[in-house]
Amino acid sequence: MSVLASEWLKVRTVRSSYLMLGLSLVGILLGVAVAWAAVGMYDSATPAQQAHAAIADLEEVVLMVPQLCMGVLGVLTITSEYTTGLIRTSLAIVPRRWPVLAGKSAIVGLLGLVTGPMVVFGTYVAARWMLGDRFGGSYTTPFLDRLPTLITSSLTVAVFALLGLGLGATLRSTAGAITILVGLVYVIPIIVGNLPEPWSERLGSLMIGALPREITGDDLTHSVYGSLLSPVAAAMVLIAYAVLPLLVGAWLMRRKDA
Amino acid sequence: MRTILSSEWLKLRSVTSTYQALGVAALTVVLGMIWTFYVSGLADERGALRAAAPEQGFLPLIQISLAVLGVLAITAEQASGMIRTSLTVVPNRGTLLLAKAGVVAAVTFVAANSIIVLTYVTSRLIAGERHLQFNESSLANDLPMLLASGLSVTVLALVGLGLGVATRSTAAAIVSVVSLLFVLPGIANYLPAPWNTRVAALMLPNLVPQIADQRLSRRLGDGFLPPWAALVVLAAYAIVALAAGFYLFRRRDA
Amino acid sequence: MVRCGERPPYLILYRVIELNRLTKRYGDTLAVDDLSFKIEPGHVTGFLGPNGAGKSTTMRLILGLDSATSGQALVNGRRYTSLSRPMREVGALLDASAVHGGRRAYDHLLCLARTNDIGPTRVAEVLEQVGLAGVARKRVGGFSLGMKQRLGIAAALLGDPGTLMFDEPVNGLDPDGVRWIRDLMRSMAKEGRTILLSSHLMSEMALTAERIIILGRGKLIMEATVAELTERYPSLEDAYLALTASSVEYGAAR
Secondary structure, three states: OHHHHHHHHHHHOOHHHHHHHHHHHHHHHHHHHHHHHHHHHHHOOOHHHHHHOOOOOHHHHOOHHHHHHHHHHHHHHHHHHHHHOHHHHHHHHOOOHHHHHHHHHHHHHHHHHHHHHHHHHHHHHHHHHHHOOHHHHHHHOOHHHHHHHHHHHHHHHHHHHHHHHHHHHHHOOHHHHHHHHHHHHHHHHHHHHHOOOOHHHHHHOOOHHHHHHHHHOOOHHHOOOOOOOOHHHHHHHHHHHHHHHHHHHHHHHHHOOO | OHHHHHHHHHHHHOOHHHHHHHHHHHHHHHHHHHHHHHHHHHHHHHOEOOOOOHHHHOHHHHHHHHHHHHHHHHHHHHHHOHHHHHHHHOOOHHHHHHHHHHHHHHHHHHHHHHHHHHHHHHHHHHHOOOEOOHHHOOHHHHHHHHHHHHHHHHHHHHHHHHHHHHHOOHHHHHHHHHHHHHHHHHHHHOOOOOHHHHHHOOOHHHHHHHHOOOOOEOOOEOOOOOHHHHHHHHHHHHHHHHHHHHHHHHHOOO | OOOOOOOHHHHHHOOOEEEEEEEEEEOOEEEEEEEEEEEOOOOEEEEEOOOOOOHHHHHHHHOOOOOOOEEEEEEOOEOHHHOOOHHHOEEEEOOOOOOOOOOEHHHHHHHHHHHOOOOHHHHHHHHHHHOOHHHOOOEHHHOOHHHHHHHHHHHHHOOOOOEEEEEOOOOOOOHHHHHHHHHHHHHHHHOOOEEEEEOOOHHHHHHHOOEEEEEEOOEEEEEEEHHHHHHHOOOHHHHHHHHHHHHOOOOOOO
């Protein structure tokens, strides 16, 4: 418990944490800006154009902002300690190494659990209110029908935070961990999207972006990735993204000198 | 200036992170070969197919890893405090930054173009006479795209350097580069038409096809920038980032 | 190297650090407050003061790393930032741990040397001089604090400068190293160099320095020879404690 309190204090007392949390919330503003632009364009279009107009789910579009920010926060939580040498102090105070990592996981996971829903639900509510029944009623689906996917989408933010932490613990380098994180989130999906079928859909189904919809089985035809996994399998994959790097990191922390 | 350039060159050469970044970028060659073997196999079954050119498909990998190289060229010094020693031996901050920019630009330009050309050549050799679409246009046809791709990597590395100077933080600089390269273009994609194309045309990764006078993507269609204008916008990214970095670098205490 | 009598104006400007009403303000706090003094060649000048007195800031201002709010610091009659080969005039060790851990000691020094057109033979020479020749090819990250201090001293010596500034150089050195650096400073001072040495170790200072400058809260408290101080007080330490009693900012309750 004291490890938890100490890790919380560490996160709370550095500026970069606030920067990343603040930037995450900028995601809502981006969503609002896109919605505002969309409303303007829709209203000035002819009825014929309006009939064909479509808009993506904005909370899903802006989701990558909190995902990236909380992922970086997760990375920095551990790599900044390696950079400054503070990790040696941390491990001297708490000599058994896994509680340090577990404490950090709890804190960044919790921050992800708070930030994710704030951005996802914030954007959803704003977009729904602004767009009304425009764009063929994309945003008139009853809230309860959308709720499961909104929840699973917001959970991915916590997954990113833990993934970042795991990568940071594994690589011990800010630049390395962030680069790999970015690779997993942006570069690999682009490459997978370029693959010929059936591999594009097979691998696409494993991308983090595909998982929220696969878990809830909601609106699978709109997925830009793939939708081959069953809800249970998709949930397992999502958990694996968070847990596997952490386990590798914990194992390396035990084996290597600080 | 010559002496400072040679010092910056040695700085880059004497840390492992440089080789790691170059190594990740060079993975493109291997991935391109695997890719071509794979689609060639498919083509042998099906006769013909439309496959993306590997040097285009894997370009983001080269872009991000060499942009990180640009970021680390300055933030590694700032994080360790080495920057103060560097400024003690080269008190003129403009000269120091210019030398860093020169070395980062040269190294990334040579590396990116070598990787791209190598990927291009190996994939065409492997593909042979098969109908994969990407191997069916002439080199003269592909050349503008290859050059624009290489140039975009250098620009990204310089943007990384400029943002690194400005933010003094590895994490913040990489996040900013990633925003320019992936996040903002991704969001621009989802704007309603025609604004998606208008905004996306100004986004860094989309300048590459416009310089080569090709369409942005199936979804976005043609951009509105003529090649020369796209080239100017691309250069502007690097210049603005470096100028902002230099402005702060000169004003702030080291 | 030493220019002699026939050109008197140079003699005055050569190897002198001169502060002229130097002031540095950070927000509301005056880190350096209207500081004027002159440090001359031929002996070691000790730079004393409690934590936060402004010693390191003064050194950074002399080196042009921080810009002064008002007043100026001149090295050999010129502003440091206007020197074209600064390593040949001033050598400085500010923070020994401010090095890239991934770089080998030899490469680190060569990076610095190249900027001032100093060759690799000189790098090998200073490595030998500070006793790091055996670990020249090792990465700096694995060095102990004492080894890093030696590396920092090597960097300061690279240009064979007439003026040297050291901020806490004996931190982390073993008794052998402490003795070595004391002898080094005294012999360099005897060669006619100007040496500014900041340290908290009074006994060490009493053995090394001839003149003492004491700062407190950014202001000059006292400028005197060690002999003068030990005449008036039982020891240098007593002199220091008496003179700085009113300006200790971070003191434990007594």
